[in-house]
Amino acid sequence: MPQSIQRMSSKIGLPVAGIAILAAIFVIGLFVSSFDQGHILSLVYGEQAFDNQFLHELTHDMRHAAGFPCH
């Protein structure tokens, strides 16, 4: 009968790859939801994205509600 051994992970067992992925999610997610002024979509739509501010308008109310600077 196979025996399973449970082992608690120590600090050495920190998931470096997992933390790197979460760090990327944190930075990109925070920028899009709280600070983008057309930058992300300008990669696709060019200068027009800065005028349309699609993501800014979509996240506008949450930016104010969560305390981020907005206008």
Added chain:
Amino acid sequence: MKTSLFIVIVIISGAFAGLVHGSANLVIVEPYLDSATSIEQQGLLAEGDDEARFWAEYENYRTWQKGGQVIAGILLGVSMGALFGIVYAISRESLPGGSDLGKSLFLAGIMWAVVYFVPFLKYPANLPTVGEPETLAFRTILYLSFVAISCMGAVIFYKISKRFTGRKKLYAFAGYCVLIISSFVILPNSPDDISLSQGLVDGFRIASILGVSAFWVMMGLLFGVLWSKYKPHIHTV
């Protein structure tokens, strides 16, 4: 640690807490945003404009922004949840609270204070019409600077506190308070004047605090429950 399970727990708890945050804001924050944007729009209505068409376009615009409240809540929730997950994974063994649920709720309380509430005391949430577009970059730098000072201060003084025992740990907390008070005095205030009624602004700020607090309570609760149930820190070999 089971990396995939760890990431899934972070994303699910962050997304759901963000959904709660966005939904709560629809009820408690939106009435204040509606009042402020309505005042802002009245100032933009020029003589000779088709008033009915102007307000119809405004309503469409506001419907779009309100819909974004929930989507942005989920996005921001996953983002802040990712930060929470990183800090939890690194500090889990030294967090007080006994169970993983207790540790998670304790960390959520600390992060609510350090990431949100302490910076809020210097640079509180503001309604539309308060901030000028020309000052946005400056206000963003000020706000992020204060958040960075608060976060780095918390980490540094936490490290210092580990060198002390008993009541001497309070020296580290006192050090954090001195850092924050000094930053509070040194950093300039937000450059924009508030032309709206103080009652409207105060009500909005209380609603903002309630919404963000709901997020952090849900984040701590869900993350703690999921971590306790699936135990991603335990290897089975």
